[in-house]
Amino acid sequence: MLSRSILARPRLELSFKALNHETRRLASTKSLKDTIAEVIPSKQAHLKRLKEQHADTLIGDVKVANVLGGMRGLRAMLWDSSVLDPEEGIRFHGLSIPDCQRQLPAAPDGKEIIAESMLWLLLTGQVPTPDQTRGLSRELAERGDLPQHVEKLIDSLPATLHPMTQLGMGVAALNHDSSFQRAYEKGIKKSEYWTHTLDDCINLVARLPALAARIYRNVYKPGTPLPKIDKNLDLVGNYAKLLGHGDNHDLTEYLRLYIAIHGDHEGGNASAHTAHLVGSTLSDPYLSYAAALFALAGPLHGLANQEVLRWQLLMQKEVGDNITHDTIKDYLWKTLKSGQVVPGYGHGVLRSPDPRFIALQDFCESRPELLESPIIQLVKKTYEVAPAVLKEHGKTKNPYPNVDAASGCVLYHYGLTEFKYYTVIFGVSRALGCVTQLVWARALGLPIERPKSYSLDAIEQLAKSGSS
Numbered sequence: 497m498l499s500r501s502i503l504a505r506p507r508l509e510l511s512f513k514a515l516n517h518e519t520r521r522l523a524s525t526k527s528l529k530d531t532i533a534e535v536i537p538s539k540q541a542h543l544k545r546l547k548e549q550h551a552d553t554l555i556g557d558v559k560v561a562n563v564l565g566g567m568r569g570l571r572a573m574l575w576d577s578s579v580l581d582p583e584e585g586i587r588f589h590g591l592s593i594p595d596c597q598r599q600l601p602a603a604p605d606g607k608e609i610i611a612e613s614m615l616w617l618l619l620t621g622q623v624p625t626p627d628q629t630r631g632l633s634r635e636l637a638e639r640g641d642l643p644q645h646v647e648k649l650i651d652s653l654p655a656t657l658h659p660m661t662q663l664g665m666g667v668a669a670l671n672h673d674s675s676f677q678r679a680y681e682k683g684i685k686k687s688e689y690w691t692h693t694l695d696d697c698i699n700l701v702a703r704l705p706a707l708a709a710r711i712y713r714n715v716y717k718p719g720t721p722l723p724k725i726d727k728n729l730d731l732v733g734n735y736a737k738l739l740g741h742g743d744n745h746d747l748t749e750y751l752r753l754y755i756a757i758h759g760d761h762e763g764g765n766a767s768a769h770t771a772h773l774v775g776s777t778l779s780d781p782y783l784s785y786a787a788a789l790f791a792l793a794g795p796l797h798g799l800a801n802q803e804v805l806r807w808q809l810l811m812q813k814e815v816g817d818n819i820t821h822d823t824i825k826d827y828l829w830k831t832l833k834s835g836q837v838v839p840g841y842g843h844g845v846l847r848s849p850d851p852r853f854i855a856l857q858d859f860c861e862s863r864p865e866l867l868e869s870p871i872i873q874l875v876k877k878t879y880e881v882a883p884a885v886l887k888e889h890g891k892t893k894n895p896y897p898n899v900d901a902a903s904g905c906v907l908y909h910y911g912l913t914e915f916k917y918y919t920v921i922f923g924v925s926r927a928l929g930c931v932t933q934l935v936w937a938r939a940l941g942l943p944i945e946r947p948k949s950y951s952l953d954a955i956e957q958l959a960k961s962g963s964s
């Protein structure tokens with residue numbers, strides 16, 4: 497399939513290489529698949545060099561606190577597409593979110609980053625040209641229809657089943673047509689794993705909008721027709737259309753930005769790590785990403801955007817029209833004193849306001865009608881007082897907002913009010929980073945993951961022998 501597609505077709509274009517905060521103009525005639533193929537040897541050589549020269553070099557300590565603390569802070573994983581700095585936030589192959597906003601091609605009718613240009617950057621380390629981006633959009637649209645058995649499966653599920661459970665089930669069922677699985681059964685060489693993985697990954701990304709929109713339709717708008725995928729639209733343009741919001745240009749642009757910047761957040765977060773772990777067993781991309789989606793469905797991870805909105809609406813109900821810094825402060829303390837977390841605040845790695853939150857805030861700042869929205873004003877006012885309250889509370893290492901503090905409220909304002917659905921949108925997005933890792937793990941021949949575990953007694957013994 498891939499060989500007949502634009503992914504494998506040479507194109508006469510220029511491309512840019514993003515490297516260590518700089519971009520270099522390169523003459524290129526490469527398709528996505530050829531571009532990845534071109535980058536693979538140097539990455540393989542880099543990995544080999546590291547193994548040969550530094551296999552015994554220490555890059556961190558393993559403390560008992562790391563082992564007992566959810567492996568927090570352990571440098572234990574290779575993830576090439578993005579690196580998260582605690583203060584500065586995420587960079588994708590060296591590019592910050594504002595860099596990406598300046599450099600990555602947008603949709604023909606828009607200004608925001610789109611999923612295709614982000615996916616190209618993540619997979620290749622290079623900034624695609626507008627033509628390459630459009631080519632990938634068309635490729636995704638052409639592959640975007642769901643197989644019938646998946647449609648039937650989703651239609652058979654009760655509308656009361658959480659949309660994330662439905663999404664995970666639908667993605668797992670896509671493995672019926674896995675190119676990797678078929679090729680593996682035939683006995684392909686290890687060096688060919690990545691091409692079949694890429695084929696599955698592109699199919700997976702392509703089909704997510706139709707799958708996610710079908711779930712939305714079944715759960716919230718039963719009986720309404722689902723439009724067909726428009727071959728001339730980008731991935732998220734189609735997703736907005738399938739959700740029934742295609743004529744809302746601002747919401748479409750918001751979804752484009754949201755999905756692009758949520759796409760990858762280095763490898764240690766629960767969904768990304770799960771995709772990598774499951775993929776490391778040579779499970780195909782559909783099964784690997786289905787597993788990741790079930791990690792994303794936890795309230796401490798992706799479900800937080802649903803929780804933020806639920807929490808902010810409860811606050812709005814309780815506080816009524818009397819929204820002041822003091823009333824918000826009281827509500828924050830009430831939440832904390834009842835033993836709950838303040839959703840949308842804190843982070844496992846970040847120690848500053850999340851640049852993704854700032855990008856979404858900037859989106860609001862540029863649109864006067866959003867600034868007047870009561871729910872967005874509430875989010876903004878909460879941000880003005882929450883860090884000080886959380887500092888005073890003294891538990892969280894990061895009292896600042898993460899991306900989820902803002903993401904759901906904008907959707908709510910634009911009329912996508914079904915907040916139990918919000919994590920599904922995150923699920924459409926996070927695929928970008930996870931599939932990138934799956935392709936590269938195969939291209940680099942990364943092994944099955946298998947860290948060592950110890951019992952409480954064994955850890956104590958190790959600690960005592962280490963400290964004596």
Ligand SMILES: CC(C)(COP(=O)(O)OP(=O)(O)OC[C@H]1O[C@@H](n2cnc3c(N)ncnc32)[C@H](O)[C@@H]1OP(=O)(O)O)[C@@H](O)C(=O)NCCC(=O)NCCS
Pocket residue numbers: 568795796797798800832836837838839840841842843844845891892893894898899900
């Ligand atoms: C994201 C999160 C899970 C990170 O967890 P973490 O790495 O363990 O965070 P910390 O090391 O700062 O946690 C230290 C303590 O502060 C608490 N804490 C962290 N964030 C908090 C918050 N937003 N509100 C209240 N307490 C919080 C933790 O529950 C923990 O308490 P404990 O010692 O009683 O277990 C956590 O900040 C959280 O639960 N945030 C709210 C949910 C959320 O927004 N998730 C989306 C993340 S993108």
